[in-house]
Amino acid sequence: MLEARTRLGRLGLQALVTVLVIPFLIPLIAMIQGSLQGIGWRNYLVVLSLPQLPLFFRNSLIIAGLTILLVYLCTMLASFGFAKLHIHGKEFFFWLLLAALTLPEIVLVTPLFVTASVTNIYNTYWAVVLPLAALQIPFAVLLTRTFIAGIPDALVEAARIDGASTFQAFKHVVLPLTRPIAAAIIVLTLVGTWNSYLLPLLFLQDASSQVVTQVPSFYQGQYNDDQTKILASAVITGIPGIVAYLCLQRQFERGLSAGAVK
Known part of the structure; x- marks a missing residue:
């Protein structure tokens, strides 16, 4: 890890980090301050007393869990194939997969809606889980392929010599x-899935299947616009992602640093 060796260098580095953090810190502070206006902490109590809130949290947890599982399995298998297996044309398929990173979510709404309707998964969890997983997998494969490529081939070859199949070498060695x-994949996928608003809004029409990102809509309408409750619900919604990052912080940083460079 690089570090400044002189006092002036450390001060300069600290000043640079502070300047970079400020644009992200100001909106967060403004959101928390706004959520405490009016009746103060009771804004949070009002949001927490919402009868549908536990159901929305459950739905978000189910969608996030299924998406993380699907992204993890597909990413690991694809990255192992791209990094360690001799597959004809794998570089073409890898760059084709990365081309999916250029597609914004809003462009895919119409074809996804048609596909969900034709396959009869509309208004089910899978109508949200499958698109969210597909949007997360390309970037996850980009990171994971580089990470797996850094694992010595000798370990895989040793397992093959001992009689292990390719899948067994992948499962028990890699x-x-x-x-x-x-x-890193778990945290990134959780944050992206938990904060998803557009796809659940379009593909989950039953009130019983809504997610936590829909909670602010209870305090905003034609004759109601309670910004304090909206900001309080936004703070509550963001807590799970923060907790997940704090729990996996060390592994997350190691994974990103190792997966970013070869």
Whole structure:
């Protein structure tokens, strides 16, 4: 890890980090201050007393859990194939997968709606889980492929010599070494899925299947616009992502640093 060796260098580095953090810190402070206006902490009590809130949290947890599981399995298998297996044309398929990163979510809404209607998964969890997973997988594969490529080929070859199949070598040799990048994938996927607003809004029409990002809509309408409750619900919604990052912080940072460079 690089570090400044002189006092002036450390001060300069600290000043640079502070300047970079300020644009992200100001909106967060403004959101918390806004949520405490009016009746103060009771704004949070009002949001927490919402009868539908536990159901919305459950729906978000189910969608996030299924998406994380799907992204993890597909990413690990695809990254192992791209990094360690001799597959004809794998570079073409890898760059084709990365091309999906250029597609914004809003462009895919119409074809996703048609696909969900034709396959009869509209208004089910899968109508949200499958698109969210597909949007997360390309970037996850980009990071994980580089990480797995850094694992010595000798370990895989040794397992093959001992009689292990390709899948067994992947399961018992490669997969245990990918915990840092797995933590990064879990956190990134959780944050992206938990904060998703557009796809659940369009594909989950039943009130019983809504997610936590829909909670602010209870305090905003034609004759109601309670910004304090909206900001309080936004703070409550963001807590799970913060907790997940804090729990996996060390592994997350190791995974990103190892997956970013070869």
